Amino acid sequence: MWAVAKMEAKKQLQDRSLIFWTVILPIVFIVGFMFIFGNDVPDKQVVVNQIITGFSVFFSVFIIISIVISFVKDREKGLIARLASTPLSITRFFLGKLMPFTVIVFVQVIILTVFGIFVYGLELLNPLLYFGLALCLAIMVTSWGVAISVFSQTENTGLVFTQIIAFAGAILGGLWMPFEFLPEAVQSVGKFLPHYWTHQSLISAVSEGGSDVSLGMTFMLLGIYTAVGLLFAFMGYQRFLRQAKS
Template identity: 40%
Template sequence: MRALIFLEMKKYLQDRGLLFWMLILPIIFTVLFIAVLTSGTEATIREQIILSIVPGYTVMFVFFIMINMVETVLKDRNLGMTARIASTPLSPYLYLLGKWIPNMVIVFIQIFILLLFGKLVYNIPLEQPFHLLLLSVLLTFTVTGMGLGLAMLVKTNNMGIAFTQVVALGGGLLGGQMMPLDTMPAFMQTISKFLPQSWAHQAFQDAMAGTLSYMDLFQVSLVLFGFGLAGFMIALLRYPAFLKQAIG
């Protein structure tokens, strides 16, 4: 499994497109929307907008790692790598972990850099660093777990891109990353309660402001962990069918 993790990390570090999706694009969106939405506003309102946009776009853009996960898994399947690995003593569980862990590292680094950017450029508060660290780990677990499950379900890259856009952009809209939840219709606010983006975004905001209680942190942790675990279980259950499609 170590060799698989090392190979995946090496491929990711050489992928310049991944750098664009994970860091450059979210920073561009953050700067652009903060500049537009805070133009001519009072200092207090400006701080509230920044406190929403920085964690909001961080949460929204981490879900784009799912495209990369689908692409690498399907490429291995189509090139025969999956079939060759399946012929070794490596268990399906360890194979999936080998695909999962490198993406968790990449997403955690992404969250760290985007929050650091917000701190250095916009001086966002980080009042509860332990809470923020735990939320970052949990969000990483959630996103990559869901990405692994999606990679085992879809049959083509285009399907993976389409589903990722629905999850990332649709979840960003309904989860309050693109506009405040309290300005949305009641039925959309209800839907947001079933989305991990909404839970993560609100928790990050509260932790930055120093108002996230331990009870709320525990509740958010259960939700995010549940989504990630569900994604991994789907991947594990779908692996035999996925292996049958692999080229030997």
């Protein structure tokens, strides 16, 4: 397991495009949205809280692209077939692949948060809650990434699913604008998504008024979505293995 994790971490650290997806692009979006919506507003802090937390959730999903690319390349190069011939269990294989990506997403949230603190005055009123949510979010999106990877024929599949999950979640979950401004029908759908619950709970950790969502419900839903992602990953592994080149 640790050998798989070490190998995956080394591959990701050598991938320069990862910096673009996880750091540069999110910061560009944050700066752009703050320039458009952050000027001449009665309470700029509300806008800061909305945008920093919203884009932290939004861009965490983009790690799925890197996960799918990694799995597809390993399958095509015969690495998956070689690992399958070793005593390494499926569970330990998945954990080894998951850990580096989970760390990447968690670090991404930290970087965006620090950027928000120093550039826009974001205040972390409850750091333990904030980063606890960030860790659970990272675990959840990486579990989705593994689930999508074992069913993906090509790398483009990961790009398509990432865009669907990211943009649908952003629109329905209120990541780009206050959730209460959305139409009632959209709100009804959005409340079934982890994007909404995670975002609202993150806002609770950076603002005194916070949000009225249940933190217990948020952590429970993140756990459920993580379990569903891992379940699909295990279900699709044998099919994925049959496609692996020896």
